Amino acid sequence: MPEALSIRTAAESSPAAATAATAAPREIKVTARDVNVSYGEKQALFDVDVDIAARSVMAFIGPSGCGKSTFLRCINRMNDTIPICRVTGRIEVDGRDIYDPEIDVVQLRARVGMVFQKPNPFPKSIYENVAYGPRLHGMATNKAELDAIVEESLRRASLWKEVSDRLEQPGTGLSGGQQQRLCIARAIAVSPEIILMDEPCSALDPIATARIEELIDELTENFTIIIVTHSMQQAARVSQRTAFFHLGRLIEEGPTEQIFSNPKDRRTQDYITGRFG
Amino acid sequence: MTTLYFVIMVALVPVAFWAARRRAFAVVEGRPGVLHSLPTYHGLLVAVIVFIPMLVVFALGTPAVGRLAEARAVAALPSDVAADLLRRSAVMREVANVASGNHAGDPAPGIRAAADSLVATRDAGHLAVLVLGLAVAAAAFAFAYRRIAPAFRARNHFERFVRVVLMACAAIAILTTIGIVFSVVFETYRFFFDPALKGRPTVSEFLFGTEWNPQAAMRADQGDIRTAFGFVPLLTGTLLITAIAIAVAGPLGLFSAIYLAEYASPRLRASVKPILEILAGIPTVVLGFFAALTVAPLIRGWGESFGLDVSSESALAAGLVMGMMIIPFISSLSDDVINAVPQSLRDGAYALGSTKSETIRRVVLPAALPGIVSAFMLAVSRAVGETMIVVMAAGLAAKLTFNPLDAVTTITVQIKTILVGDQEFDSAKTLAAFALGFVLFFVTLMLNVIALQIVRRYREQYD
Numbered sequence: 001m002p003e004a005l006s007i008r009t010a011a012e013s014s015p016a017a018a019t020a021a022t023a024a025p026r027e028i029k030v031t032a033r034d035v036n037v038s039y040g041e042k043q044a045l046f047d048v049d050v051d052i053a054a055r056s057v058m059a060f061i062g063p064s065g066c067g068k069s070t071f072l073r074c075i076n077r078m079n080d081t082i083p084i085c086r087v088t089g090r091i092e093v094d095g096r097d098i099y100d101p102e103i104d105v106v107q108l109r110a111r112v113g114m115v116f117q118k119p120n121p122f123p124k125s126i127y128e129n130v131a132y133g134p135r136l137h138g139m140a141t142n143k144a145e146l147d148a149i150v151e152e153s154l155r156r157a158s159l160w161k162e163v164s165d166r167l168e169q170p171g172t173g174l175s176g177g178q179q180q181r182l183c184i185a186r187a188i189a190v191s192p193e194i195i196l197m198d199e200p201c202s203a204l205d206p207i208a209t210a211r212i213e214e215l216i217d218e219l220t221e222n223f224t225i226i227i228v229t230h231s232m233q234q235a236a237r238v239s240q241r242t243a244f245f246h247l248g249r250l251i252e253e254g255p256t257e258q259i260f261s262n263p264k265d266r267r268t269q270d271y272i273t274g275r276f277g
Numbered sequence: 278m279t280t281l282y283f284v285i286m287v288a289l290v291p292v293a294f295w296a297a298r299r300r301a302f303a304v305v306e307g308r309p310g311v312l313h314s315l316p317t318y319h320g321l322l323v324a325v326i327v328f329i330p331m332l333v334v335f336a337l338g339t340p341a342v343g344r345l346a347e348a349r350a351v352a353a354l355p356s357d358v359a360a361d362l363l364r365r366s367a368v369m370r371e372v373a374n375v376a377s378g379n380h381a382g383d384p385a386p387g388i389r390a391a392a393d394s395l396v397a398t399r400d401a402g403h404l405a406v407l408v409l410g411l412a413v414a415a416a417a418f419a420f421a422y423r424r425i426a427p428a429f430r431a432r433n434h435f436e437r438f439v440r441v442v443l444m445a446c447a448a449i450a451i452l453t454t455i456g457i458v459f460s461v462v463f464e465t466y467r468f469f470f471d472p473a474l475k476g477r478p479t480v481s482e483f484l485f486g487t488e489w490n491p492q493a494a495m496r497a498d499q500g501d502i503r504t505a506f507g508f509v510p511l512l513t514g515t516l517l518i519t520a521i522a523i524a525v526a527g528p529l530g531l532f533s534a535i536y537l538a539e540y541a542s543p544r545l546r547a548s549v550k551p552i553l554e555i556l557a558g559i560p561t562v563v564l565g566f567f568a569a570l571t572v573a574p575l576i577r578g579w580g581e582s583f584g585l586d587v588s589s590e591s592a593l594a595a596g597l598v599m600g601m602m603i604i605p606f607i608s609s610l611s612d613d614v615i616n617a618v619p620q621s622l623r624d625g626a627y628a629l630g631s632t633k634s635e636t637i638r639r640v641v642l643p644a645a646l647p648g649i650v651s652a653f654m655l656a657v658s659r660a661v662g663e664t665m666i667v668v669m670a671a672g673l674a675a676k677l678t679f680n681p682l683d684a685v686t687t688i689t690v691q692i693k694t695i696l697v698g699d700q701e702f703d704s705a706k707t708l709a710a711f712a713l714g715f716v717l718f719f720v721t722l723m724l725n726v727i728a729l730q731i732v733r734r735y736r737e738q739y740d
Contacts, residue, residue: 081627106630114628120621123644132639133629183625190629 029054029194029224030075035089037070037079044070048089048250050243054193057216057225059235059256062245063276068228071245072196075226076112077105093194110137113187117199119179121171121186126163129171129182130154133190149189157185158215177208184215188223195219197227201234213238232272236260244268282335282407286414290328293418297323300425314432322431325438326421327414334410342402350395355387461718464711476705478506483712485509489675489686491695491706506709508716510677514592514685518667519660521596521681522603526656529600530607531649537608538615539637550612557605561665568598568670580682590672593681599666603656610655614648615641647731654728658721664689688717 030052037045045067052058060068070079077098079085091098098108110133121129130150133139140146150167154160159181163174171182180200187195197216201209216225216238229235235242236256243253244265252265263269270276298320305311312319350372351359358364368388374380375392376399384392425431469480478486486507533553537546573594580587618641626636642649664687672684673694695710 076628078624078628081624106632108630109628110630114624116621116624116628118621120619120625122622122625122640132626136629136631136635136639186625186629 026056027054028052029093030226031090031092031095032071032074033090035071035074035087035091037067037074037088038086039082040084044248045074046248050250050253052224052226053241054224055220055222056241057220057227057239059239059242060226060228060245061230061232061235061242061271062251063271064230066245067248068243068245069198071250072198072226072228075194075196076109076114078109078114080105110190111192112194112196113190113192114196115180115183115187115198115200118203119176119183121174121179121182123170123172125168126154126171126174126182127167130185130189133186137190139190153185153189154182156188156219157181158211158218159185175208177204177211180204180208180212181215184212184219188219192223194224194226197225199228199230202230209234232260244271246271279339279403282403282410285407285411286328286331286335289331289414290324293327293414293421294320294324296418297422297425300422301431304425305427311427313428313430314435318431318435319425319429322435322438323418323421323425325435326417330413330417331410334406334413338406338409339403342399342406345402346395346398349398350391353387353391353394358387458718461711461715464708465715468705468708468712471708474703474705474708476504477708478705482506483508487677489691491691491709504705506705506712508688508713510675511686511688511691511713512716513677513679514671514675515661515687515689517592517679517681517685518596518599518671518687519657521593522599522660523653523657525597525600526603526607527653530604530652530656531611533604534608534611534615535637535642538612539633539641550609553608554605556601557609559602561602561663562669564598564602565665565669568594568666572598573670576682585682587682588672588684590670590684591682592671592685595667595669595671596681598670599660599663602663602666603659606656606659607652610652611645611649614645614652617648618644647734651728651732654724654731658724658728661721661724662689662717664693668693688713692717 028051030050032048032050035045035048036043048067048071060072062068073079074087074091075093075098079087087099093108093112096103122132124132127150130153131146134146134149140149151160151164154163159178162178163169163182171179174182180203184195184200201212204212213234216227219225227235227238239256241254242256242259244251244259244263244267246267252259252263252268254264259268260272263272298316301312301314301316301319302309309316347369350369351365354365354368354372358368368391371380371384371388372391372395375384375388376395467474468477469483471477483506486505487509488505488507489510490505537550537553541549569590573590576591576594576597577587577589622640622644623636626640631639667687667690671686671690673686673690674684675686675691676683678685692710692713695706695713700707
């Protein structure tokens with residue numbers, strides 16, 4: 001992994017310079033510069049700069065309340081639903097500022113899907129859960145196309161085998177792990193480019209967690225995945241790069257192997273060796 | 278005498294409480310930690326043990342004294358009067374008047390003697406009840422007071438008493454309901470099947486007849502007016518007005534609930550919701566004259582300007598105002614169920630690129646639907662049971678029509694019309710009210726059952 005793409009201050013370099021310095025250029029999907037977020041009076045994020053490569057897994061780690069989920073929710077503008085939340089700075093997806101007033105947040109969210117901490121299937125059938133997004137965005141012109149999208153999404157979420165014979169049953173009747181994979185299928189169904197995962201396994205048992213992790217690995221082929229996790233083992237297992245957040249600041253970002261074996265910052269080392277957090 | 282009994286009882290109970298509480302402190306020499314139950318529980322238990330027997334003595338003793346006094350008075354009457362039941366009851370009323378000092382002029386000597394006997398027996402009896410009550414209270418107190426000991430489980434006994442009291446309250450509510458149902462069912466049975474009743478309809482005449490004209494059954498000499506107990510026009514009238522009311526309140530209530538739950542700021546919601554609920558607190562009689570004096574003439578005026586024939590009392594006026602009345606039921610309950618939909622479902626929908634209204638339409642409302650349906654059911658049963666607005670604004674004509682500009686009548690209005698004023702309870706007309714009441718009760722019961730069923734399913738929706 002090219003070292004030039006680790007964290008920088010905004011003054012130090014621009015995305016163009018970063019690409020030029022790279023031996024084997026990677027496609028950058030998400031770029032954040034000087035991102036500050038505050039909830040009313042309380043500032044939650046300070047000057048976050050990060051580049052996220054396409055078709056890879058980026059893990060955000062850090063102690064509770066460090067701002068990693070807040071940053072994740074900036075990338076699909078989910079923070080817009082919180083009235084007191086203010087975001088400044090620049091976040092680009094494919095080089096376009098997503099906080100530009102020209103940007104339609106509905107289209108943005110169709111490109112940047114999200115999976116939540118607690119599985120939140122709609123109280124509808126399994127089929128309707130997956131078909132929700134494609135219907136919303138008019139992605140299928142007839143029933144057969146919709147069926148195909150639903151099946152494909154469920155297959156990609158490795159849930160098809162378990163539910164193909166009971167698509168009409170409520171999604172809420174599945175087990176926790178199945179529900180979470182259903183939510184992943186629901187997100188995949190609108191063919192996003194990026195999938196944000198906010199601690200997707202924290203409500204699941206170890207076996208269900210292992211299945212989701214396997215699935216994340218397979219999804220890298222087509223999607224850029226950004227995952228927030230409390231579990232450092234999980235970050236080590238699934239991600240190519242890891243970013244460590246602490247007290248609202250991005251402390252260190254780099255190849256996962258390096259972050260866990262040879263962190264540059266003292267605080268990162270303290271966190272991964274379990275001295276705090 | 279009754280007042281004195283209650284004054285003594287109310288005075289004795291706290292005395293028993295304090296005495297027992299002090300005793301509980303005393304038996305452990307001021308170290309309450311040694312007691313199984315706190316001193317207050319010992320006090321409460323003794324107070325209850327004193328109170329209940331006194332109440333029972335009064336409840337049983339007083340009617341017994343009354344009957345005994347009456348028997349004595351009857352015994353004092355001349356034997357020929359005492360033997361004739363009809364005369365006896367007339368004389369006894371006079372005796373009671375004399376005894377209470379309400380009799381004008383000098384009563385006959387026989388009646389005076391009976392009254393004196395009545396008063397003497399009653400006074401003696403009441404004194405006996407008082408003495409007996411005090412004796413029982415003293416005995417109960419002595420019994421309970423002596424049992425106060427460190428190991429005595431006063432708290433557990435008192436808890437049991439609390440449970441019995443609560444159970445009794447619940448039982449009274451349920452028994453009252455059962456009693457009402459039985460009285461309605463019994464009179465309905467008489468209406469249909471009592472052979473002594475003249476002019477009674479058959480069940481099918483009642484359920485399927487299209488003419489409602491109960492008045493004629495009152496007088497035999499009105500031969501040319503046909504008596505009719507066809508219930509269908511009342512049902513259509515009820516359904517028409519209910520449908521209008523729901524057509525008004527459904528959209529208004531639901532949309533205001535959606536606005537309050539999803540769009541309004543919390544501060545606005547906190548002030549608007551109570552104002553909306555005030556609407557539910559307006560007495561229906563006030564809404565009724567609003568309907569009759571403001572809305573009905575307005576509708577008539579509009580109708581006439583369009584060249585329509587509008588009667589001055591119309592189903593539309595009553596339905597509109599009834600709709601206003603039930604808006605708060607729909608909006609308040611719907612608002613609650615919409616708020617109960619977890620935020621995570623909304624987040625999920627937003628994250629897939631739904632707009633706000635798409636999220637509400639496709640996720641929030643379907644999830645809240647069972648609760649919204651039961652809010653509607655409650656509103657419908659309110660509308661079906663509402664009387665006053667319809668009496669004042671929709672008229673009394675039992676017309677089989679679905680024209681909202683006509684005057685119609687409802688089941689409740691007919692019940693009210695039939696039973697207002699002096700009535701004899703052996704005419705078909707009067708008993709018809711019970712049959713109507715039974716049908717109405719059945720309809721609202723069914724609505725409630727359906728609503729409950731939906732609420733039960735709602736609970737399983739998401740968790």
